[in-house]
Amino acid sequence: MSDALDRRRLLGRALAFGALSVLPGCNYDNLQHPDFADRALRAMSRWNDRVQAALFDPHTLAPTFPxxxxxxxxxxxxxxxxxxxxxxxxxxxxxxxxxxxxxxxxxxxxxxxxxxxxxxxxxxxxxxxxxxxxxxxxxxxxxxxxxxxxxxxxxxxxxxxxxxxxxxxxxxxxxxxxxxxxxxxxxxxxxxxxxxxxxxxxxxxxxxxxxxxxxxxxxxxxxxxxxxxxxxxxxxxxx
Amino acid sequence: MPHHPDRGPDPRPNPGPNPRPNRGRTRPVHPWPLRLMHWLNATAIVVMVMSGWQIYDASPLFGFSFPGRITLGEWLGGAIAWHLAAMWLLVLNGVAYLAWGSLNGHFRRRLRPPGPREVWRDTILALTFRLDHRHGVYNAVQRALYLAVIAFGVLAVASGLAVWKPVQLWFLSDLFGGFRASRYVHFFAMAGIVGFLAVHLMLVALVPKVLPPMITGGRLSEDAP
The missing domain is CATH 3.90.420.10 (Oxidoreductase, molybdopterin-binding domain)
Structure with a gap:
């Protein structure tokens, strides 16, 4: 259960990025209160959704195999x-x-x-x-x-x-x-x-x-x- | 007179009465766009490599994993989010660097591909601590390393795109021999970049005077090569 809860933390502690983890408002333990890095990464993920939708070609087939x-x-x-x-x-x-x-x-x-x-x-x-x-x-x-x-x-x-x-x-x-x-x-x-x-x-x-x-x-x-x-x-x- | 920050020796013929028109003038060792792009790239590479190690750990290609304290993202979802966010910084900055370097002559002047003999000579000199460092001049070892890491960077981006989009970017996936082969190519491109980084940091440690100009720009006489 605690492992499941751990994984629910969206984006982990930025170990090597001390500067990021001391930014005000950081709370890596609660998904309801995403910190600055979480918000930035979520925004980038939504941007990547849009890029992938634009890149999607309805006529390109996934490879098939014998x-x-x-x-x-x-x-x-x-x-x-x-x-x-x-x-x-x-x-x-x-x-x-x-x-x-x-x-x-x-x-x-x-x-x-x-x-x-x-x-x-x-x-x-x-x-x-x-x-x-x-x-x-x-x-x-x-x-x-x-x-x-x-x-x-x-x-x-x-x-x-x-x-x-x-x-x-x-x-x-x-x-x-x-x-x-x-x-x-x-x-x-x-x-x-x-x-x-x-x-x-x-x-x-x-x-x-x-x-x-x-x-x-x-x-x-x-x-x-x-x-x-x-x-x-x-x-x-x-x- | 406006002057290009990264230009080489004055190509104009000796004007005669005043043989040293640029005497006393200086220009930076590293012009500001280069310094900016260097540190943006350093940030992107560190984030890409550390988050990439965390992604690798979800399904290792070899009989080892990267310890959690040197990875970024804490779990696979976090690592992918870092990796696919920082890729934009890496790619946009990399494209800016390639455009800047080819358009203003930086590559032509400072990154001329060295011959094997030059590289060998400078390697021996460097290993025996006899290689002189002149600000503003890349020796053969530096040029070989910089060209190699640019190639590894291009390979890392292309193979990374092949891993991310093996269906839509099927031509990249095919180029590297399919999804699994692309993962190996991507891993070795990372290893090449990390290997470069090790040598790069070692050379900076051996010749620490090269570090401040990469931050402040440093000063070179206009007459310097």
């Missing part, structure tokens, strides 16, 4: 360890829809299975610096957003997960042809550690922008943030 390049065994990663994975009951599961969407009827697994499917072998790059290659299959998010009558001029698509995780992405990235609502991993239905029954798979962003075990999807113009973004990671985090 089946022989797939990482085996697949690597589990979450903000808890594998023993604590939340197991969702697929039979009663449904995807709730909220926000600027015309048809908010929830979707069940069978509805998603009946939708057009695509499969890709792509690279997942973790913010930590490692990368894995996997095969994901599912419904293109762009198709899904149009099918439910989402306002594709809105700024954000927001995701909520069964384990309390939440994330959001920009609309142009959501409409990218490789962005999937994934149902399958390595040719089989997703397993609980890898996001059963439905996850976002977006190879144009870092791994933490690929939320697992989705329970709700929304479209909004109000910045929804994200679990890690609230702790200091850059929001856009595009590759």
């Amino acid at each position: 089946a022989s390049a797939i990482t085996r065994p697949p690597r589990f990663n979450a903000f808890y360890d594998e023993a604590h994975v939340h197991v969702v009951d697929g039979a009663s599961w449904q995807l709730e829809l909220f926000g600027n969407i015309a048809e908010k009827r929830p979707w069940r697994l069978a509805d998603l299975r009946a939708a057009p499917q695509e499969s890709q072998i792509t690279r997942l790059i973790c913010v930590e610096g490692w990368r894995v290659i996997g095969q994901w299959g599912g419904v293109p998010l762009g198709w899904f957003l149009r099918r439910i009558g989402a306002d594709t001029k809105a700024r954000y698509v927001s995701f909520r997960c069964a384990d309390g995780y939440y994330e959001s992405i920009d609309m142009p990235s959501a409409l990218h042809p490789q962005t999937l609502l994934a149902l399958d991993f390595l040719g089989k239905p997703l397993t609980p550690p890898f996001g059963y029954p439905l996850r976002l798979r977006i190879p144009t962003k870092l791994g933490f922008k690929n939320p697992k075990s989705l329970v709700a999807l929304g479209v909004t113009n109000v910045f929804p943030g994200g679990y890690w973004v609230a702790q200091g990671y850059n929001w856009f985090s595009g590759s």
